[in-house]
Amino acid sequence: MDPTHFVHINTGSPEPIYRQLIEQVKRRVAAGQLRAGDEIPSVRELAQALAVHPMTISKAYSMLEMEGVLERRRGLSMVVAAQHQKAQPTADRVELLRPTLEKAAAESRQLELPKASALQLFKTILDEQAS
């Protein structure tokens, strides 16, 4: 797998880079874009592609391994764990959005927005990206 397009990171975010990596890999596995047995870039490849400290990458991979998303194959390469044969059901995938939407909901309450306006904006954004 091409390490330069495997994940993207945002600097300047309050979310640590290793967290960003974990969440992106989880989303791609949940969506079925990454499936059981798919090989992922090595720590070295990804550290060099992203110009990120290798410990940041290995920390993310270890946590993904502990959570059963990745598994270590004989030798050193890591692959997507065997249980992830296909995309997760919609109900499970939508749960992955919860933390982001909770944040958006808190901000919406701070702004004292009517629910309908906030929902309309989310819908508009979804439609924009789709077109």
Next chain:
Amino acid sequence: MSTHFPHTETPSAELAGVSLSYAKHGPVLKSLDWQLLPGQVVGLLGRNGSGKTTLLETLLGLREPDAGTVRVFGQDAGRLDDAARARIGYVPQQSDLFEGFTPAQLLAYFKSFYPRWNEAKVEGLMSRWDIARDKPIRKLSGGQQQRLSIIRALAHEPDLLVLDEPVASLDPVGRRDFLRELVEQVLDRGTTVVFSTHILSDLERVAFNLAFLSEGRIALQAPLDELLEQVRAFTGTVTELASLFSRLGAQPLKRTPLEAGRERVLARLPAGVAVPLDAQAVNLEDLFAELT
């Protein structure tokens, strides 16, 4: 990755109780303590004029402190032997290249001082970074001089690399390329790196640990990941916050008084404590603004 954080080894550099004053400016370093462990990549953060360059020069034994001890690889930094000296690479903020030399002459000259010299790396970087070998250094652009200074610092495969604003004259592509080179050093050699820059996005990528220089001391040193996860900004009355912090076991890092007995406090929560929902997450720029 087992070369990282072997706490039993001698620190690559260790400063204890270091004070230094300039006749005109007064004290710059005030009984400063600092340790760089083998394999760490530490980003040094501080405002302009906070003494970052002075600190790095003192660490290298280029300035003698008024008080305190500075040790590099276990030796007194002011009296390093040749073997220890050969294990250090330094990119100073002000280019100190001999301007009358060509890059080829300069590198040949430095090569004669070092027992180890990675010719393949030098040649590779000279081509990749497009540096004219036979043009006088004074005629190279600021960015090219900076690249040449970086090549010189990496050529002898140092175990300790000290970088003082190494990328100020490089464009974003040049900076990314330099960061990749740094990552490779860390991967291949477990090099200890200390890196001062105001380009926070670069630090965020490569510096696993951050050190904040403030009022002549290292006010805080910690892994960036931990700071982003544990440091939050709280706003409330002084008494509210005091009781909240004692309940959470939070450690206040910076207080900013507001009107009507209220304050904004940046505080670090103990690892694993549930973060209160109304606490505000911070990014590296916030940490820099509040802690330096």
